Amino acid sequence: MLQDLFSKVKSRVSVDKHIQAKSGVNIPSDLMFKCPRCGKVEFMDAFQMHNKVCSNCGYHARLTAAERIEEIADNFTFTEYDKHMKSVNPIDFEGYPDKILQQRRRTGLREAVITGECQIMGHPCALGVMDARFMMASMGSVVGEKITRLFERAEEKNFPVIIFAASGGARMQEGIISLMQMAKTSGAIGRHSQKGLLYITVLTDPTTGGVTASFASLGDIIIAEPKVMIGFAGRRVIEGTIKQRLPDDFQSAEFALQHGFVDMIVERRDMRKTLAQLLRLHSGEVAYHG
Amino acid sequence: MAKTAWERMQIVREKNRPTIRDYIPLIFDEFVELHGDRGYGDDGAILGGIATIKGMAVTVLAHVKGRDLKENQASNFAMPHPEGYRKALRLAHQAEKFHRPVICFIDTPGAYCGIGAEERGQGEAIARNMMEFMSLKTPVISIVLGEGGSGGALALGVCDELAMMENALYSIISPRGFAEILWRDASREQEAANVMRITAEDLVNFGVAEAIIPEPQGGAHLDHDKAADAISAYILKTIPKYMQNPIAKLLQNRYDKFRKIGKFTEQKGANPV
Numbered sequence A: 001m002l003q004d005l006f007s008k009v010k011s012r013v014s015v016d017k018h019i020q021a022k023s024g025v026n027i028p029s030d031l032m033f034k035c036p037r038c039g040k041v042e043f044m045d046a047f048q049m050h051n052k053v054c055s056n057c058g059y060h061a062r063l064t065a066a067e068r069i070e071e072i073a074d075n076f077t078f079t080e081y082d083k084h085m086k087s088v089n090p091i092d093f094e095g096y097p098d099k100i101l102q103q104r105r106r107t108g109l110r111e112a113v114i115t116g117e118c119q120i121m122g123h124p125c126a127l128g129v130m131d132a133r134f135m136m137a138s139m140g141s142v143v144g145e146k147i148t149r150l151f152e153r154a155e156e157k158n159f160p161v162i163i164f165a166a167s168g169g170a171r172m173q174e175g176i177i178s179l180m181q182m183a184k185t186s187g188a189i190g191r192h193s194q195k196g197l198l199y200i201t202v203l204t205d206p207t208t209g210g211v212t213a214s215f216a217s218l219g220d221i222i223i224a225e226p227k228v229m230i231g232f233a234g235r236r237v238i239e240g241t242i243k244q245r246l247p248d249d250f251q252s253a254e255f256a257l258q259h260g261f262v263d264m265i266v267e268r269r270d271m272r273k274t275l276a277q278l279l280r281l282h283s284g285e286v287a288y289h290g
Numbered sequence B: 001m002a003k004t005a006w007e008r009m010q011i012v013r014e015k016n017r018p019t020i021r022d023y024i025p026l027i028f029d030e031f032v033e034l035h036g037d038r039g040y041g042d043d044g045a046i047l048g049g050i051a052t053i054k055g056m057a058v059t060v061l062a063h064v065k066g067r068d069l070k071e072n073q074a075s076n077f078a079m080p081h082p083e084g085y086r087k088a089l090r091l092a093h094q095a096e097k098f099h100r101p102v103i104c105f106i107d108t109p110g111a112y113c114g115i116g117a118e119e120r121g122q123g124e125a126i127a128r129n130m131m132e133f134m135s136l137k138t139p140v141i142s143i144v145l146g147e148g149g150s151g152g153a154l155a156l157g158v159c160d161e162l163a164m165m166e167n168a169l170y171s172i173i174s175p176r177g178f179a180e181i182l183w184r185d186a187s188r189e190q191e192a193a194n195v196m197r198i199t200a201e202d203l204v205n206f207g208v209a210e211a212i213i214p215e216p217q218g219g220a221h222l223d224h225d226k227a228a229d230a231i232s233a234y235i236l237k238t239i240p241k242y243m244q245n246p247i248a249k250l251l252q253n254r255y256d257k258f259r260k261i262g263k264f265t266e267q268k269g270a271n272p273v
């Protein structure tokens, strides 16, 4: 249950350690938030009050899965699926089990995605939320299997699916098994879609790599949060190939909108009612009754 | 003694390793190349067309490697842009319409990483191919010729049966990239190749590949004809198996093939092993 989830998850914003280190100033991350986009530093309290949105540039900072579910789902309606599913070591890669254990201890999460069902302003749906704190929400067997089961259950129950995507890409430590999760999830989405059911993806910071190249890009409707990073290849990889610096807005939500890969950019404070509206527009309430 | 992944990598990188352009006249009786994605352009990194093998029409989709700089510039070193994947999807739907089986030849380091690729939706193009190939109502066979790298390979790899050339490799990322990301040391490429489990036998063990096509002693570069004959024999033996299946069963089996890939535990409190 959700309460169980919250008890284990310490609500804390993810601060980009890289940027923090570069600043040369030691900012206690519990007290201050430094925006990775514009560099503005503000008090954590004010930042939290503002839904973890930068007051200067509007960057929508990362939320934990628990925070996201609390913001989106109607109170006490979220029931988690497959909560005990955990990673093993499919290619016997040295150090991977320790890495997983360390991530589990650090985040209180069992893996990088939480799935389940809930209601949003009274509309039932299946919900998947990725949490970038856990190995950058990379997709290995567990993420792939949980997302696949989410669509299969939704198909059985005639539920729409909403996924809040965030990911650094494929889980390298699971080798080819990780790659195959892209095909597996895409196949499950296809079946859910063929049944005439709705799938909405919300792209949050950052959505990249194998997740962009699979379930994140297959929504009937694709929403992005403002200023978040969305792309396939890593920025540094591209810069290395073309030997020049990319513009700041490259691979932003706004860039994706401009190039036709998202339907709309929605601010966090409007997300719940936007999702509820879209669910209603695909429900029996508005169907043709001639 | 079976060769290590690293030894195979050297074979696959042989300059005279046959590319799809070498194989086509050796495997197929006729071939008509078709161009363009009908939306943006024609990507030289992916080739598509209609061919016949022993009088049977098939649609061929393939990554295009070059053997010299000029060829590689034309085919962007077999690293496709989104329009390449969209061309492949267009021709796959054409094959479905005309009840031709599709044969995909995979030979790519990965999808291209660049500005245009991002602007035109590299992620979306790969994702859509996987979803659409999963329900394509005609048999699809994929064969990894040399290297299969990442999502750029998988966009032509959602199939009823995957075959690996004996020395071919199929991986989540190049061993060099793997070493760079996980060990922050690209020079450990050889070590990475050998721990990543990327050989034909590894992939059969994982249930990712179903078949291994033998190469001439020492590698396909030493005898193109013999390598091509082995591919022809494999195609002729395999296509009828899938053409006989009713479409519903074909698609269910294809879904199940990918559905079962993944390793995890659901035991309460279990630690990773």
Ligand SMILES: [Zn+2]
Binding pocket: A035, A036, A037, A038, A039, A040, A054, A055, A056, A057, A058, A059
């Ligand atoms: Zn800011």
